[in-house]
Amino acid sequence: MSSSTTQTSTIGSIGAPSRRNTELALLVFAVVVPVFAYANVGLAIDGSLPAGLLGYGVGLGLLAGVAHLVMRRFARYADPLLLPLATLLNGLGLVIIWRLDQSPRLQQLPTFSLAAPKQLMYSAIGIALFVGVLALLKDHRILQRYTYISMVGAIFLLLLPLVPGLGVNVFGAKIWIRVGGFQIQPGEFAKIVIAVFFAGYLMVKRDALALASRRVLGLYLPRGRDLGPIIAVWVVSILILIFETDLGTSLLFFGMFVVMLYVATERTSWIIFGLLMSAVGAVGVASFEPHVHSRVQAWLDPMREFSLSQKGVGGHSEQAMQALWSFGSGGTLGTGLGQGNSDLIKFAANSDFILATFGEELGLTGLMAILIIYGLIIERGLRTALAARDPFGKLLAAGLSGALAIQVFVVAGGVMGLIPLTGMTMPFLAYGGSSVIANWALIAILLRISDTARRPAPAPAQNSDAEMTQVVRP
Numbered sequence: 313m314s315s316s317t318t319q320t321s322t323i324g325s326i327g328a329p330s331r332r333n334t335e336l337a338l339l340v341f342a343v344v345v346p347v348f349a350y351a352n353v354g355l356a357i358d359g360s361l362p363a364g365l366l367g368y369g370v371g372l373g374l375l376a377g378v379a380h381l382v383m384r385r386f387a388r389y390a391d392p393l394l395l396p397l398a399t400l401l402n403g404l405g406l407v408i409i410w411r412l413d414q415s416p417r418l419q420q421l422p423t424f425s426l427a428a429p430k431q432l433m434y435s436a437i438g439i440a441l442f443v444g445v446l447a448l449l450k451d452h453r454i455l456q457r458y459t460y461i462s463m464v465g466a467i468f469l470l471l472l473p474l475v476p477g478l479g480v481n482v483f484g485a486k487i488w489i490r491v492g493g494f495q496i497q498p499g500e501f502a503k504i505v506i507a508v509f510f511a512g513y514l515m516v517k518r519d520a521l522a523l524a525s526r527r528v529l530g531l532y533l534p535r536g537r538d539l540g541p542i543i544a545v546w547v548v549s550i551l552i553l554i555f556e557t558d559l560g561t562s563l564l565f566f567g568m569f570v571v572m573l574y575v576a577t578e579r580t581s582w583i584i585f586g587l588l589m590s591a592v593g594a595v596g597v598a599s600f601e602p603h604v605h606s607r608v609q610a611w612l613d614p615m616r617e618f619s620l621s622q623k624g625v626g627g628h629s630e631q632a633m634q635a636l637w638s639f640g641s642g643g644t645l646g647t648g649l650g651q652g653n654s655d656l657i658k659f660a661a662n663s664d665f666i667l668a669t670f671g672e673e674l675g676l677t678g679l680m681a682i683l684i685i686y687g688l689i690i691e692r693g694l695r696t697a698l699a700a701r702d703p704f705g706k707l708l709a710a711g712l713s714g715a716l717a718i719q720v721f722v723v724a725g726g727v728m729g730l731i732p733l734t735g736m737t738m739p740f741l742a743y744g745g746s747s748v749i750a751n752w753a754l755i756a757i758l759l760r761i762s763d764t765a766r767r768p769a770p771a772p773a774q775n776s777d778a779e780m781t782q783v784v785r786p
Contacts, residue, residue, distance in 0.1 A: 331392035332384050338396035339376045346372060348405030352412045356650030368410075371432060372403050375439045383759070386446040390763035391696060397689050398755050402748065403741035404434055404682075407649075408669050409743050412662045415655035417524045427662050427743045430713055434745035438752030444757035452761045456704045459512030467548070470565075472556055487558045487735070499561040500750035503715045504757070507567065510572045511707035517578035518703075545569050557603040559594070560734030564718050566590055571714035572707055575697070604732075609679040611732040619638040631657050631665060633726050638668040639679075646675030662743040664735060667727045682741070683724065690717045699765040701708050709761045712754050 354362030362368075374397045384632045385391060410428035418424055433595040449455075455462075472489050475481035480488040480495060488495045549566040552558055570586030573579075597604055608628040618633035638654045641647065652672035657665045671679045693713030700706045719739055726733040737747040 314508040330388045335392035342396040342400035343373045343376055346407050349407045353650040357414055374744045379439055382443045387759050387763040389766040390759040391692050393692050405741035409649055409662045411724045417655045431743050434748050438749040442756040449760050455508050456512050462505050462509040469502040472498045497746035500746040507711035511704050515703045540709045551627040560722055560736035565721050567718045568715045572711045575710040581678045607732040635665050635668040642672035642675045644676050646673050649673050651775040696762040
């Protein structure tokens with residue numbers, strides 16, 4: 313009989329790289345590009361470097377540095393691209409807002425006030441909320457406990473603009489509330505809260521929605537009992553469209569639910585069913601609601617609306633046509649930063665129509681680069697959804713990424729004339745405190761899910777008694 317002795321030990325998991333140094337290098341790039349753009353705008357307008365160049369560069373760098381240090385402390389293994397991409401968009405938005413602040417045409421408007429300092433303040437508040445989410449939300453699965461509380465909270469936020477004395481009607485849309493000297497758009501925060509509710513609800517109901525269905529004309533339609541929540545969401549989105557005349561939030565609200573339904577059930581029929589319901593509701597409301605109808609008219613014939621507005625005999629909006637002219641005059645490479653005329657759009661040039669300024673001054677090339685950056689953020693969000701180890705995290709990451717994708721589509725599509733204007737703001741780029749603050753919170757939640765998904769499993773504890781084993785073979 314021969315014997316052999318083998319020695320074994322407990323093998324721990326191989327530590328995954330945190331990629332924080334990669335993030336830091338990309339953040340440097342994300343700060344340098346807007347600073348260079350800021351200098352370019354100053355040279356184009358005045359022939360000299362702007363006086364606030366150093367302060368802007370230090371301010372943006374400080375905000376990015378604080379966010380990066382918090383990432384190293386609280387989300388070490390999170391995706392390394394999301395923070396630099398969001399910082400780059402936020403920085404470029406600040407540059408264009410400052411560029412429009414220098415326009416003599418805008419300065420002559422009775423409602424003019426410097427928007428760039430306010431946007432920098434809102435960006436700082438957004439980074440503070442970003443830090444708070446990462447520091448306090450240790451595990452995204454905690455949000456699952458508040459599924460139905462999130463539903464109540466989202467409805468409360470959506471109804472706030474309808475409260476007398478609190479809601480503000482801005483150019484026909486009742487989507488704002490005034491608190492002190494500030495205007496807040498609750499719908500921007502509602503999209504995050506409602507995503508939490510959808511993720512928690514669909515995680516529980518996904519099997520019933522996916523399996524218990526009937527085949528009609530090649531499509532799998534849900535049972536009546538499962539159709540109730542979908543009808544309820546559709547009705548709420550239509551009510552938002554009717555009472556708040558807010559086409560953008562209505563599309564975002566229902567579209568996000570349909571996307572998350574598809575992710576949960578993997579049924580293509582939900583996409584078709586959702587698009588049909590959305591189209592029926594939008595067409596129905598547009599036929600009798602004046603504000604929505606005027607947006608549709610400006611979309612169908614923007615030149616006619618512009619001519620009527622110029623003659624002072626009617627017309628609902630001249631901005632749709634002006635935005636198309638901005639894109640046309642930009643051509644392939646653009647007129648150059650600070651050398652366009654998109655400020656003719658006036659009061660909405662730095663908010664709803666800021667994409668027209670990018671299209672004119674950076675051209676088709678620069679505009680495509682901006683859209684690619686958004687595409688990368690959405691792709692990293694969906695990659696996070698695929699990597700998440702729990703169903704709730706998958707649905708929440710997919711929902712937040714879908715919400716951002718839908719918002720970018722409806723804003724860019726409205727400005728470019730693909731769909732009617734919605735009045736929403738381009739995430740991170742456009743002027744608006746509610747938008748930039750809420751979107752920084754959205755990025756923080758995606759990073760928290762990403763950190764949980766990418767974090768290596770802890771190595772099991774070693775057992776000293778099992779370090780040596782004796783194996784006897786005949």
